[in-house]
Structure formats: C-alpha cells, structure tokens
Amino acid sequence: MAVSKPGAGVMTTAGAPVPAEATGPISPQGAPAAAPITARRSEFLYFAFRNWKFVVGLAVVLFLFALAIFGPMLTPHEPLEFGGPTDQAPSSDYWFGTTSFGQDVFSQFVHGLRATFLVGLVGGGIAWLIGATVGFTAGYRSGWLDDVLNMITNVVLVIPTLAILIIVAAYVNVHSYATEAILVGLTSWPWAARAVRAQTFTLKTREFVDIARISGRRTRQIITTEIAPNMSSYLLMMFILLFGGAILIGASLDFLGLGPSESMSLGLMMNNAFLSSALLLGSWWWFIPPGVGIIGIVGGLYVMNVGLDEIFNPRLRDM
C-alpha cells in the first residue's frame, strides 16, 4: 500500500512482531492480524513515547501552538500598532524588537502564529474532507463514477496550484484568513483522494465487505463503519501532511502579498521584512522569527509524521 507522497511510506495495521505459524493452505492465523482496539491503543502509546521523532515533532508543534494561543496575552502591544521606536533590536520592552514602522515584532509573531495555524487547520481540514470523500467514493463505487471522479482529480492535480491561487487571490481580494484557507483547501486535495482511493480498492476486496453487503448494509454505511476505520492511522497521517502543506501554501501566498492585509501572518511578516530591506538593514529579528516559526510548525509536523509511520508500521521500527 505505497503512497506517492514523501514521508507517508507503507502502511499496515500494527501487530506484534511474531510470525503466525503459517502452514495451512494460506495462513489460517491471518497475516497481519490487528490486535483489539484497547490493546492497540496502549501498544500505540508504548511505542509512541519511545519514538523520538514523534515526541520531538509533537513537542515543537504543541509549543508553538501554545504560543499562538497564549502569546497574544503576554504582550501589551498590538501587532499593527505603530508608535514604538523603529528598527530596534530585541529589548526588554520589545522582546523580538521592532519593525521599520515601529511595530512590535513579538506581537506580530504570536498573532501570525494564530493565523498560520488557522490556515493550516481549516485549509488542511477542507482538503482532507474533499480528498477522503472523493477517494472513498471513487474507490468503492468503481464504474463510471470512478472514471468521472478520477478525471476531476487528475485535472485539479495537474493544475499548477500556486499559479491558480495567485491569479484567484489577485482577483478575489482575499479579506480573511478563513477565505485563504478555503482556497488552499480546494486545491490541495487530489493526492489525498488518489491515496484513499487506492486503499479503498484493496479493502473493498476483503470478504468482510461482502458480508456487510449481504447483511443489507448500504454503501455509505459500509464506507464509514467498515472501510474508513481500517485506514484510521493512514487518514491521521494524511491530515497531518495536508495541514503542513496548507500552511506552506498559505505562507507562500502571504509572502507574495496576496493574502489578507488587515491582520498579520508569518508569511506577511516576511513579506514586509523583505520589502523594507530588513536583510540589508540587518534587522534579523524581523524575518528570522517568522521563518523559524514556519519551519518549526511544518518541520515539526513532518517529523512527527515520520515517527507515526514508524509507530504504526512495525517493520520500520529499529527494534
């Protein structure tokens, strides 16, 4: 079950690393048999907190998230408030220094984190929903519906996302980060749909789906109760990747000045810094924090994902 996305790797349901004595016609014990839910959760936690990639990644993301939530309460300044000394290095008054316009960089940073997380969650969430729905439907239904959805997926996949977003954003005049998030979400779902479709194909041929069908279950119910839970670890990892990807695309748009201008985001900070020649002026405190912020969130998410892959797939563990 390989996926065409870096870092996603091969998925199986977690099982203890003991081979079943497979000597019947085909293994009567059933190769990778999944353990019961409760045992799987505790097995998950056991392995999770021994995996440094997962722990470190999660810690970084959670720290920045906490900063996004509580940060704005820590600073007395507003992000867009003028009035401070311009181009000042970090001091006790202004922890991250000030911009060329006299704004508090720290305040901009923590508000920017909020916007960034918002774009990531909403954009990633929308992409996840569309990708999963299209993928499950195409994979389960087959036939002409599969062909149509496939065509749509391929078209959206092939369109250069950033170029389209640039054009759309230039005309639509994005006012809020929610709008930006929606735009990002609408364009980044295709790879997720394809991956879900492939997995669904495999699961559909399992006999428990046939049993559900001859029990009179309807398609939608079969997908949500039989198929999706079998892919739960995969769906989680897919969401994390979409989350990170949405942040990057959103930051790119902001950096190009196509995002909302009424509030602050990390990408917008970098844009402003660049336009004000912060690099030439040596105001490192203006562009390094937002850069580190983006790298921190996205990098943390991706590292966490690699860790999750190792946790879910016993074959990747270094045991």
Added chain:
Amino acid sequence: MLELDTCCKSYRTGAFGSGELLAVRDVSFAVTPGEVVSLIGESGSGKSTIGKMILRLMPTSRGSITFDGMDISTLTGRKLKEYYADVQGVFQDPFSSYNPIFKASHVFAMLRNEYFAGLSSSEWNAKLERSLEAVSLNPGDVLNKYPHQLSGGQLQRMLIARALLLQIRLLVADEIISMLDASTRIDVLNLLGDLKARGLGILFITHDLSLGNYISERTMILRRGRIVEMGATEKVFGNPLHPYTKMLIASVPHLHKKWDQIEREVGASDVLEHVLREERTDEPGDGNGVARLEQAELDHFVALGSD
C-alpha cells in the same frame, strides 16, 4: 427454489475494452430444498463468480437467476434485503470475513440493525444463543472476542450461525472448508449435513473432490466457466464420462491407493500432459458454441465435444 438459466459473466479486456473474457458460460442448474449441490472446479473455473452472482455481489452479464421464480437481478432496496433473508453466503477466508477492528460479534450486530431492530435485548440474546448452539458453539467462548483470538473453525461456524439467524432457505458455501485444519474440517462439513437434513438447500463450492463426494447429493464439474458434467454424485464419481472429470478424479491423492492405480481404474489420460496442454491454450477445447449437456443416463449429464 434457486434456478440458473444460461448464465454468463463476461469481462472487458484489451486496450479499449474491445476484448471479452467469459468467466462463466451458459451455466444452468437448480438447487432444491434439503439437498447439497457441489460445484466443483479448479481455479479460474468461475465457480466463485457463480456464487457471487447468486449472492448479488456481482451482476450477471447474460442469462437469468431466479429464486422462487423471481428474477433476482432487478432487486434493489427492500426487495434485496428480503432476498438476503432467504439466501446467505459464507466465504473462504474466515480471517478476511471479519473486520479486524471489531469484535467477532459485529457480524451479528450488523444483522440485528438491519433485520431485528425491533427485538429487545433479551430476545435478541436468546435468539443468538440458540443459533450458536445449533452450530455447536458455546456463546460465552466466542461472543466477546476479537477474530484473531478465535480459530478458523469457530469463525466459520459463527458465519453459518449468522446465516441461520435469518431462517434462510439457501446457503452459498464458497470454499468454506479449504482454510481450516484437517481436524476441524469434518466437523464443519457434518454441520452442513445436519442443516441439509433440516431442509436447507446448500450450494457447496469447492475444488476438493473428496469433500464434494462426501457431502453432496448432486455434483457439477465446472471447467473454464462451463459445466462439463453434472448429475447425482455417485453417478458422476462412480462412472465419470467426461475426460476432464476423469482427469480430476485421477489427480486426487488417496490414502490407500497410489495415483497410477486410480488412473487405470478411472481410465484417465496422463495428468501432466493435461496440465501442460491447459497451460498452452486459452480457450476450452470444445469451441465457442453453447455447451449442450446430453443425458447419458438417469440423472447424469455430460457436455459433448472434444477435450
């Protein structure tokens, strides 16, 4: 009760779907209550496809399948659910038939939601216990466990118990024995015998001739989607007429006779030759026309044409 009439299943092949692969050709037979009918074939014979068509898991390309005279290919919604209350199936791999994330009782719960929603908990539990006991399972042993904690034999029996909850009249048993251990196979097979005695009709799909011979009243030999021989079991096994049937019987390993002896008794040709020949050709030797089964004797039909 169940009747198939010149059923065919075709698949599109080739670059633009221009070719056609006939997995099932002109298959006609009937199953009546209280009998076990064996459908014997090797891999690629189309036997599982027939089972799936009967269970409406796959559409029929041509021909008709009727149950009590009603064409099942047009059933949808409520009518389909009613059909499933009469006809159920059990499949080959017990560990694939259960969703691994749920307890084994999930298969019963699904049925309860769809068919027995009105029953109270105690009524349902009583019904469930009766069903499990009818297949010689102790409810306490199996209900609260996950599939991987149970054995293949227990899982298959639970699936039979599940089918019985619905007062079905026809059971499609698709290779239900082949993944079980030798010591449990016979118990599940005897269970089918008990069910048959109580009036259930069973379509027993298998590749194992000795099992078919043990349990069924009538036997059909399927080769590349076509029935080549069918009739009363003792006639088909005792007096095989089609060369393919003879070859199959001569290939079954016995416990007290060597292969050469059986080959001579049955009058089959060299098995290895046959296998090699089958590998080299794609079409069955008896051409593309409609296969006609001619009656050789009472309750014994053979397809004409060379092998």
Added chain:
Amino acid sequence: MSLRVDDLAVYYQSLRGDVKAVDGATFQISDGEIMGLAGESGCGKSTLGKSLIRFDARMRHVAGSVELDGRKLPISDDSKMNAFRFKEVSIIPQYALSALNPTRRIGTMATELLRSRNIEPDTVLPEFKRRLKLVGLDQDVLDRFPIELSGGMKQRVVMVLSSLLDPSLLIADEVTSALDVSTQRAVSELLVEFRDRGFVKSMIVITHDLSVLYQIADTILIMYAGKLAEKAPAETVVTSPRHPYTQLLLSSLPEVGVRYAEKRLSGIPGRPPPLIDPPTGCRFKTRCPLAFAKCDEEPPFASLEPGHLAACWKAEKAEAA
C-alpha cells in the same frame, strides 16, 4: 547424503515470551529418502524446515544440532549458512508463488539470483533450460513476467531454480497447497522425478495433506504443537499408525468414496496448546482419548520397531492401531 537432527529447538521471540515453535526434534534422513513432514497449522513443521537452512532471521536456534553428511550446519549463524544455502541445502519457500518479483522477467530474476550466490549465470544456463523443458516449460518462459504464468508454472520455475545446483537436501515448504488438484499431482510427481534423476539427493516435503505424502514420500514425520509425534514409512503411517493423534487425524479425512450418508466421520475436538507457555507432559493429552496419568510426563520419541518411532506412552505397548 545423510541428515541428522539432534534435539533441535528453535524459538521465536515475541513481546510476551518465546514461542517454542520447535521444541526438541530428533530424526534422521538417509540418502535418496523423501521424508514427508506433516501436521496441522501451528505444529512447527514450517519452522523446522526453515531452520535447517536458517531461512528466517527471526528464529533463534536455542538448542540441538543439525549434521549434513557428517558436517555440522551453522544454523545459528546467518552469514556462515550462506555458504551452504542453495548449494548443499535448498528450499522452495512457502509463498514462493507470490514472492516472485512482479517487475522482473523470469530470466532476469534467475540471473540475479545466481549472481547473488557468486555463480556465473552462463555456466548453468544450459542446464537450467534443459530442466525447464523437463518440467514442461518452454524456453520463452524466461522472457515472461510472473503475472503471465499460472500458479503451476510459477511453482515449477521455482522448483527448477531451487534445485539447479543439485543440492543434497531440498526442503519443499507447502509447494502444493495453493495449487489445483491436477497441478498438485503434476508438481508432486515432478518432485519425485527430481529425486529419481539425481537433481536432489533427499527431500523434505512439508505439507498438511497426508494423502499427497502417501503418494510421494518414503517416510512420514508427524508433528504436533512443536514436538514430533510419529515417524514411520509412509505405508505404515497410513495403515497402522501408533500415535493417537495420527490415528484420529487419519480417521477425520474424507477419502474419495466415503459418503456422509454411509459413514459419518468425526474430527478432533479442542485446539492445540499455545506455544508460548506450553503445558508440561505430552502436548496432546488434553485432546487424547487415551490420556492417562502418565501423560503428565513427556513421552520420549522412542523407537517401537526399526524405522518406526512415536512419542506416546500407550504406543510403546505392542498395541495394534
């Protein structure tokens, strides 16, 4: 060739403890002998077969020894076993059919395999083609992909490859289980032919199907729950078995000709014991109709007559089956 296995114990590690898959196996195979290794799933037969060639890196050789032609096989050492694999001891692994790389043509796969064993493919290619012809495969099989071949064809390709260097011992692990009945017979008879032509000296055929073993094996070794239950010439095992497990197993097999209406067969109630913490004493005692007090003490795999061994206290008395 001669194979001597002495008190071999092979375990698997797991989170919950050691799975005692093979727990004390002692037997011998002589030159030219085809020994069938039979038992139900979980009995350890596959592990035993694989341990002779150290095919699975997860198994731990805990005790005992294996001697091939008087030389001790380094079955605990993966790299040392490399010298023996494919040349002296070879295996047709259990899922060989699905283990063929779908992106490689058969010929390419064969040359890669040979090179990885430091054998120049050109030196053995003529013999390879000759043997393919012998098993009824055309030369053009080398240019095909696995998906173009049927199960029987793939199995025969793997058979020829595994025995290409004329190993002393060939281990065939469930080679007929996934095949149709006609192909099963063809492949089984080919195994015997390989021995008859000298491509392999001796063979261990692992399967759960006793009737196939009756057809092709010289002797049959029955395993149960990690222990050896009975070993005897094939004819003896089938007509006069002495171990209760063998007897019950044989009586539960529906032979062609036996019908439900005439004679109702019965299986063996219960399940084999878990291998992580197996019970002491005879492992079959909970399901055995002949069990008595002494069964709490493990019976030795003892010789009842020359060539006939069984591990059962009751079998030691001169009782007919």
